[in-house]
Amino acid sequence: MTHAEHAPDHYYVPTQSHWPIIATVSLFTLMLGGATLLNGGGSTLLLTGLALIVITMFGWFGTVIRESEKGLYSEQMDRSFRWGMSWFIFSEVMFFAAFFGALFYARTYSVPWLGGETNHGVLTHGLLWSGYEAVWPTNGPSDVGGFFAPMHPWGLPAINTLILLSSGATLTWAHWGLIEENRPQLLKGLAATVALGVLFLSLQAYEYSHAYHALHLTLGSGIYGSTFFMLTGFHGLHVTIGAIILAVMLFRSLAGHFTPQRHFAFEAAAWYWHFVDVVWLGLFIFVYWL
Structure with a gap:
């Protein structure tokens, strides 16, 4: 009998859970630890908060998985999950929009003002930064960010773009395998996607090392360095x-979970991954290329 046949018609209400309060304490500990570290303290609180979050994720998501596999969730519950994931991704869109907005403001308004290219910047340029040229990338007036070389798009960034777009294709191929009940295709597609994601991160780590040691590009390299690394x-x-x-x-x-009719957890993961793909395209165009 399928999960759909077991699923209740009413909205599933779980029993009282201790995970929400543990998640709250974990996030507060992580935030406090991060603030402590930034102000010259140790990393104990930060690592403790991170460990608690990992424990919370294993415990809470494990509970949800067990409930789903027992067939306790109805179609109404499935809709709730979909709305929840949709709003979560929307919040992520707004998160990155804030950073893209900061980049846009710096390049379109702040830099020209400092260079005296607009009426707003005449006094600023004339009285404070008379020798500043409004060019991008910039390390700020009087070279406050020190010398650095910008990151070019047609090396590792272009390779990583190809890798991430390919990972979106392998994930879609895995989804087709799930819908068509082709378990080997599902497993191969997922394994390839994870491998491509790890490869992307490995190349990005190498790129960061190259930026710091060869290009002298750091978080302190003016507005370009800070927006690039953020x-x-x-x-x-x-x-x-x-x-x-x-x-x-x-x-x-591998454990045999998911059916063509019930696999929202897989869909949610796919939505998140495709969102990450789209954000990278924006990064490649506006941070590396233009």
């Missing part, structure tokens, strides 16, 4: 999270 760094974090989620989907598929 945007690409947070994207790398999202790729890491997405690769972990897809690895979980692979292990669940």
Whole structure:
């Protein structure tokens, strides 16, 4: 009998859970630890918060997986999951929009003002930074960010773009395998996607090392360095999270989970991964290329 035949008609209400309060304490500990580290303290609180979050994710998601496999979720519950994931991805869109907005503001408004190219910047340029040229990339007036070389798009960034787009194709191929009940295709597609994600992260780590040691490009290299590492760094974090989620989907598929009719967890992971793909395209165009 399928899960759909077991699923109740009413909305499933779980029993009281301790995971929400543990998640709250974990996030607060992580935030406090991060603030402590940035202000010269140790990393103990930060690592403790991170460990608690990992434990919470294993415990809470494990509970949801067991409930799903028992057939406790109805179609109404499935719709709730879909709406929840949709709003989560929307919040992620707004998160990256803020950083893209900062990049746009700096390049379109701040740099020209400092260079005296607009009426707003005449006094600023004339009185404070008379020798500043409004060019991008910039390390700021009077070279406050020190010498650095910008990152060119047609090396590792272009290769990583191809890798990430290919991973989207392998994930879609895996989804087709799931829908067609072709378990080997599902497993191969998921394994290839995870491998491509790990390869992307490995090349990005090499790119960061090259930027720091060969190009002298750091977080302190003016507005260009800070926006470059904030945007690409947070994207790398999202790729890491997405690769972990897809690895979980692979292990669940190996365990025989998911059917063509009931596989929203797989779909949610795919939505997240395709979102990461789209963000990278924006990064490649506006951070590396233009």
